[in-house]
Amino acid sequence: MAAAVQPVERRIEKSAQAFRTISEVATELDVPQHVLRFWESKFSQVRPLKRGGGRRYYRPEDIDLLRRIYEIASMGPTSMNTQPARFVFLTTPEAKARLLPALSAGNLDKTKGAPVTVIVATDTRFFQHMPQIWHKPGARENFEGNPAMATGTAVRNGTLGGAYFMIAARAVGLDCGPMSGFDIPKVNAEFFPDGRWQTNFLINVGYGDDTLLFDRNPRLAFEQATQIL
Numbered sequence: 001m002a003a004a005v006q007p008v009e010r011r012i013e014k015s016a017q018a019f020r021t022i023s024e025v026a027t028e029l030d031v032p033q034h035v036l037r038f039w040e041s042k043f044s045q046v047r048p049l050k051r052g053g054g055r056r057y058y059r060p061e062d063i064d065l066l067r068r069i070y071e072i073a074s075m076g077p078t079s080m081n082t083q084p085a086r087f088v089f090l091t092t093p094e095a096k097a098r099l100l101p102a103l104s105a106g107n108l109d110k111t112k113g114a115p116v117t118v119i120v121a122t123d124t125r126f127f128q129h130m131p132q133i134w135h136k137p138g139a140r141e142n143f144e145g146n147p148a149m150a151t152g153t154a155v156r157n158g159t160l161g162g163a164y165f166m167i168a169a170r171a172v173g174l175d176c177g178p179m180s181g182f183d184i185p186k187v188n189a190e191f192f193p194d195g196r197w198q199t200n201f202l203i204n205v206g207y208g209d210d211t212l213l214f215d216r217n218p219r220l221a222f223e224q225a226t227q228i229l
């Protein structure tokens, strides 16, 4: 979706933990919207995410939802259970401001408007966790002694991890706007100065704005994309 994150709410009913607009929260709590705005000014815990045009997205369980997405995504298989994908959630304007200078022009507005932007990164030293996550000894040493195998494993399985994350986010009713239009070295320098994690791609997570979106493009048919031998 080149224009913005897709409006999944028109296809999938919102999950119990999904972000809600102020009118939805007002209806659920049976209080007027102006009372909610008053609460926001008085209680720092009530912090809606504001999107373009000042539209609010409440986040009572937003971190729980990100955790749930991660937990679903982490069940996706990776070779030798290596799990090299890492996720950095940019949830505040300040955190997002650190990313904006690296974005291509076409990706700026949709990123500013998204409730959360995720940096999908790859842990180049993923193998340090092998004693915890693999049932046979010696895996860490094998990767340490074979940098080509470690790199290939990190790249392939780190990308799988990002893909599992997108499918999990869409499965719980959020949408994802993935992006590769940005300057990877700039993001690495800003967020991962020690070089251990390396940026792979970005994902805007939230609900798309119907007024900014084009319809989902067609997928290749089964006959075009497969062979049965």
Ligand SMILES: Cc1cc2nc3c(=O)[nH]c(=O)nc-3n(C[C@H](O)[C@H](O)[C@H](O)COP(=O)(O)O)c2cc1C
Pocket (backbone or CB within 6 Å): 001, 002, 003, 004, 006, 106, 107, 176, 177, 178, 179, 180, 181, 182, 201, 216, 217
């Ligand atoms: C790795 C990756 C990089 C992408 N980069 C961009 C991007 O830089 N800007 C953009 O607007 N869309 C980007 N997209 C979005 C795709 O164009 C979009 O996901 C695709 O057309 C499928 O549509 P859907 O997301 O509605 O299912 C990217 C998608 C992926 C998976």
